[in-house]
Amino acid sequence: MTGLEITGLTLELNGRRILDGVDVSAPAGQVTGLAGESGSGKTMTGLAVMGLQPAGSKVGGTVSYDDGEVQVADLLSLRPGALNRMRARRIAMVFQDPSSSLQPMLSIGAQLTDHVRHHLGLSRQAARTRAVELLERVQVPSPEAALKRYPHQFSGGQLQRIAFAIAIACEPKVLIADEPTTALDVTVQAGVLRLLRGLTDDLGLAVLLVTHDLGVMSAVADTVAVMRHGVVVEHGSRYQVIREPRTEYARELVESLPHTPPPGTGEPE
Amino acid sequence: MTAVPLRRRRAPSLPVAWRRPAALAGALVLLAWVVVALIVPLLPLEDPLRQSVGAAFQAPSAAHLFGTDQLGRDVLSRTLWGVRSSLPLAVALVAGSLVIGSVLGALAGYLGGVVDEVIMRVADLVFAFPTIILAMVVAAALGPSLVNAVIALLIVSWPNYARVMRALVLGARGQEYVIAGRLLGAGPLTSLRRDVLPNVSAPMLVLAMLDFGNQILLLAGLSFLGLGAVPPTPEWGSMVADGVVQFSSWWLATFPGLAIFSVVVAFNLIGDSLRDALDPRTAGAVQGSSI
Numbered sequence: 001m002t003g004l005e006i007t008g009l010t011l012e013l014n015g016r017r018i019l020d021g022v023d024v025s026a027p028a029g030q031v032t033g034l035a036g037e038s039g040s041g042k043t044m045t046g047l048a049v050m051g052l053q054p055a056g057s058k059v060g061g062t063v064s065y066d067d068g069e070v071q072v073a074d075l076l077s078l079r080p081g082a083l084n085r086m087r088a089r090r091i092a093m094v095f096q097d098p099s100s101s102l103q104p105m106l107s108i109g110a111q112l113t114d115h116v117r118h119h120l121g122l123s124r125q126a127a128r129t130r131a132v133e134l135l136e137r138v139q140v141p142s143p144e145a146a147l148k149r150y151p152h153q154f155s156g157g158q159l160q161r162i163a164f165a166i167a168i169a170c171e172p173k174v175l176i177a178d179e180p181t182t183a184l185d186v187t188v189q190a191g192v193l194r195l196l197r198g199l200t201d202d203l204g205l206a207v208l209l210v211t212h213d214l215g216v217m218s219a220v221a222d223t224v225a226v227m228r229h230g231v232v233v234e235h236g237s238r239y240q241v242i243r244e245p246r247t248e249y250a251r252e253l254v255e256s257l258p259h260t261p262p263p264g265t266g267e268p269e
Numbered sequence: 270m271t272a273v274p275l276r277r278r279r280a281p282s283l284p285v286a287w288r289r290p291a292a293l294a295g296a297l298v299l300l301a302w303v304v305v306a307l308i309v310p311l312l313p314l315e316d317p318l319r320q321s322v323g324a325a326f327q328a329p330s331a332a333h334l335f336g337t338d339q340l341g342r343d344v345l346s347r348t349l350w351g352v353r354s355s356l357p358l359a360v361a362l363v364a365g366s367l368v369i370g371s372v373l374g375a376l377a378g379y380l381g382g383v384v385d386e387v388i389m390r391v392a393d394l395v396f397a398f399p400t401i402i403l404a405m406v407v408a409a410a411l412g413p414s415l416v417n418a419v420i421a422l423l424i425v426s427w428p429n430y431a432r433v434m435r436a437l438v439l440g441a442r443g444q445e446y447v448i449a450g451r452l453l454g455a456g457p458l459t460s461l462r463r464d465v466l467p468n469v470s471a472p473m474l475v476l477a478m479l480d481f482g483n484q485i486l487l488l489a490g491l492s493f494l495g496l497g498a499v500p501p502t503p504e505w506g507s508m509v510a511d512g513v514v515q516f517s518s519w520w521l522a523t524f525p526g527l528a529i530f531s532v533v534v535a536f537n538l539i540g541d542s543l544r545d546a547l548d549p550r551t552a553g554a555v556q557g558s559s560i
Contacts (some may be wrong), residue, residue, distance in 0.1 A: 101445040103446040103450065103464050104549070105549060114453075118454060150550070
């Protein structure tokens with residue numbers, strides 16, 4: 001299988017087990033949702049895969065990566081230099097709040113081209129052309145002008161689109177999206193989710209979508225893994241997990257969603 | 270979904286700084302001092318070293334606009350000549366301690382571990398002694414001269430910068446954009462240079478500007494003890510130091526003091542505007558507009 005395969009991932013911090021053997025697979029071309037309440041270890045899973053677990057923590061298990069071109073049996077055992085070459089080039093990440101995940105003092109152009117030039121060895125001009133294409137791909141209006149501007153000059157939704165552009169700039173095969181819509185206005189969320197789905201299908205990305213929002217999950221995820229206390233308690237197709245949850249906990253999680261009647265059947269406001 | 274068009278601010282650039290009235294005023298004052306330093310030999314002034322003991326302690330008059338000092342030397346002439354030693358020394362001192370302190374502090378804060386321990390313990394060592402005493406010891410060991418005084422003051426002042434820089438870097442390196450930068454493949458030094466330093470430079474710049482007056486006075490302290498400017502070289506700090514013990518002759522300390530004051534204010538005005546101009550969030554926002 002091409003994509004990302006997490007097997008028995010454990011993480012121990014100050015003697016406390018935060019992840020207790022997480023098994024999730026994120027196949028290429030699919031969005032794999034990672035759901036669960038706060039503190040269940042969703043975000044930590046994403047960070048540990050990227051080798052950015054908190055200082056002083058111990059990580060175990062294996063994370064295998066395969067994009068048909070490059071195979072890595074275990075990302076966790078890579079040396080820092082080798083892991084650094086995987087970042088951006090093979091695996092990229094998008095964070096929750098784009099206003100804090102983009103560097104405020106650098107222009108969008110610099111943030112879109114620095115890593116492209118570094119990883120792909122493109123010239124300044126070629127990287128710029130690529131940056132414009134990327135901004136067009138994520139539907140940021142007037143890309144040429146946007147390159148010269150700074151993060152504070154964009155709205156949250158635009159910034160998150162730019163963050164996606166930065167993440168896919170070096171053509172990674174795996175994208176970890178950590179609550180990418182949580183900090184956004186609900187009206188903007190749908191657009192960003194459509195973008196995520198579009199990128200997954202067009203680029204054949206293996207997406208690991210970390211979110212506590214089952215509404216987001218049901219909109220874009222192909223399969224859903226439900227986490228609790230550092231383990232995956234249920235992993236199945238979106239339909240199965242949300243409509244016919246097998247475990248008690250997944251059922252509770254689904255039932256905790258505010259009940260929204262289908263359009264047209266609800267009481268008038 | 271459109272980009273926010275409300276305030277289209279300019280990209281940061283240095284020329285923007287000069288469009289602010291405050292920065293312009295500061296720049297003009299500094300420029301004036303530089304011009305004075307260059308043309309002072311051509312000005313119709315008394316020789317700043319010429320003593321006439323009979324004319325000591327004369328109050329300002331038409332003959333001596335700023336009065337005369339305890340050796341009958343013309344204070345106006347000495348103040349104007351003084352810029353030649355005081356200004357370049359203060360600039361060298363502040364720039365030197367800013368660079369040394371920032372680099373060491375940033376490495377300590379970002380790399381942590383052994384590097385942090387070594388750098389900060391050396392800084393503690395310097396902090397353990399009163400500034401002026403340590404500077405005196407170093408200056409005395411090196412021998413009295415202005416250059417040695419500057420070296421001595423560099424040694425005692427970099428830890429201030431290093432401490433502040435380390436704290437700022439510790440705060441900034443946990444920011445999400447720094448982590449995001451690491452995830453794009455930036456190594457520690459690239460991350461430090463690209464993501465961390467630009468975001469901590471503003472307070473450092475302000476600190477440096479505020480430090481100017483302090484450094485001039487420290488240098489004066491060394492000169493007063495005979496470890497800095499060697500008499501009779503006119504130097505603002507030593508002139509103030511000479512003047513403050515002569516209570517009845519207020520002009521001795523006042524005029525060189527005003528000169529120091531004008532330079533410190535000028536640097537502060539420039540520093541503030543520079544900080545605003547370097548930050549894309551405030552660049553181009555002219556005084557009076559919001560934020």
